Amino acid sequence: MSAADRAFEAAPVAARPAQREAPLVGPESRPEHSAQSPLSVHAVTVAYHRKPVLWDVDYDAPARALIAVVGPNGAGKSTLIKACLGLVPRATGRIWFWGRPYEAVRHRVGYMPQRESVDWDFPVSALDVVCMGRYRRIGWCLPVTSRHRRAALGCLERVGMAELAGRQIGALSGGQQQRVFLARALAQEADLYFMDEPLAGVDAATERAIIDVLRDLRQRGCTVVCVHHDLQTVPEYFDHVLMLNMRVVAAGAVGEVFTRENLHKTYGGRLTLLDQASEAVARAQRGE
């Protein structure tokens, strides 16, 4: 049992008020979530250096959906993804996948980090990077066999990068690097993917290619959770949206919760951004 789990178990007992009223925050304030949801985040709080970044987050992700996580800078979007993957410790809360803890379903969860998170001068080819998505299947100390290399090449093909498989990753354009990262995530053959800004700073052709791959994943029954920065494209690309600003502002189907009012709540007074977005909202509500 991890320290975070212990904290979660202990908290309700210690904090329970004498008159047995339901507390306003914390795990006891809400009923348990659906065990069948691919991702069930329950009362999660994350803090860096004792300063909370995510506060009491609750979210149930639907299956077979493309989900956008939106919010202003510093809203904790990346932190939420990293907390789900166990990359940052959480102070309280529970995160379940198909009703089970992360350690039990690790092999069914894929990850695509931000492009800026690695050194692209690293002496490896695009295919080498995609092969890293297979390392979990290969296991400790065993070499990458041709079977895995073929699978990795297939993933590069799905993102339209097969011809550049042998190129050193630093010699690729930003959009091509992003596709290599997507191919590496595909090579994990997961059922649930977390992607951190997959469409940030890419050219139009790459954006179309990535969206095609995401739709294909949904077709295959996968769920994809994307941190997304471009509010205008949310209605076009995504089914569900989680609007985050340290706390959950709204979550649900794009058509229901991606409204001007909720955007105001999420982004505060940043109006220029909102004017752009409200146009997209209006389009979506007209059913275009």
Next chain:
Amino acid sequence: MNVAAPGAARSITDVGDAWPTLEQVWNTLTLRAGFNTTSVVLGTSLLGVAAGVVGVFALLRKRSLTADALSHATLPGIALAFILVALAGGAGRSVPVLLLGGAASGILGVLVIQGLIRHTRLTEDAAIGVVLSVFFGAGVVLLSIIQSMRTGGQGGLRTFIYGQTAAITRQDAVLMGALALVAIVLAALLFKELTAVCFDDAFAQVSGFSVGLIDLLMMGLIVMVTIGGMQAVGLILVVAMLIIPPAAARFWSERLSVVIVVSALIGGASGYLGSAVSALLPRKPAGAVIVLTAGMIFLLSLLAAPSRGVIAWAARRARLRLRISSEHVLEALFDAEHTREQLPAARRALGLGTSLIVPILLRARGLAQREAGRLVLTEAGRREGARISRNHRLWEQYLVSYAHVAPSHVDWSVDQVEHVLGADQVRELESALRARGVPVPAGATS
């Protein structure tokens, strides 16, 4: 011995080594200079190979300076081990015990660095600096205490600081070789895991590999190389064996496996040459010779490597400048034909050096010829000039229509950008401009 002049026998540059004969040099280099020398040369070479392999991962994980702190932090451990053995009535200089002591305090140093980074606001470089200097200082103090003790074998301790292959016994050489072999085998087994953590540790963690464990194993490899190389290279310079060969090897390839092999070769060669020289000239510090050998190879790589080397880079830049200058001249000549202006613009666009070379280049490519002392476009040159001029205009139009750039700024940014526009982009610009009703300049090519 005939002394020619008083005071001339020992100048400050005379370190007292007799120059070896050619035969001695040949015998040492071909490993025929006696069993002891041969095992030392072999052991040091093997250690160079191990350092080259392990060092690539240390470099890619950006842990080279941590390795430096580790090697400096071994000194108090070595001195303490010496004191303990002497107090227990032992022979003082027992190499395996001293190395064990060094390994212990080296690892302690690394743990202190990690603790400082995690629990204080110190940055990594400051933590490394503090640990390196404090541990080394403690070691120097302990050494001075040892000097005041009355035990034998004190002189041997000095070789741990600067390295001296002549002092290494055969057993020590075997120990060194064994440590190197274990490090090489472990690095080969963990190739995939080390690569994954060095490239993207978060992704490696998500893939189910414990980053903490792999980092620990990597630190273990670094300890093995450091401890193994201590006698031959000395603790001050042993880290150079971990840094210089990988840094040099990185110039030669974009493939990790090739980088590792090249790094191993450079490390092995410097270990071999350095220890051989040191065996021939026993009073030369072996560590310095080994590191200087590696340093020479690094310099060569920096300059002459095919695509990442300085020379290749300078050549690429020169070619690009010439191409841009050629296009400037072609465009200016083309515009001059149409506007009946003369060529001062083209002249101004060129520096002194390129103004001599560009006309020669253009004539060699059949784009221009000399008529009555003036440069004139050929038919092919006219087509090329039209294409460049047209791209230039398109880009200007695009900036004015779309980017809301002040018209006075258009020209200076255009001069760079027009040279990278491809056919696809040109077509995209044309259709974008037509769609907005902006007149597209007539082109000679489409």
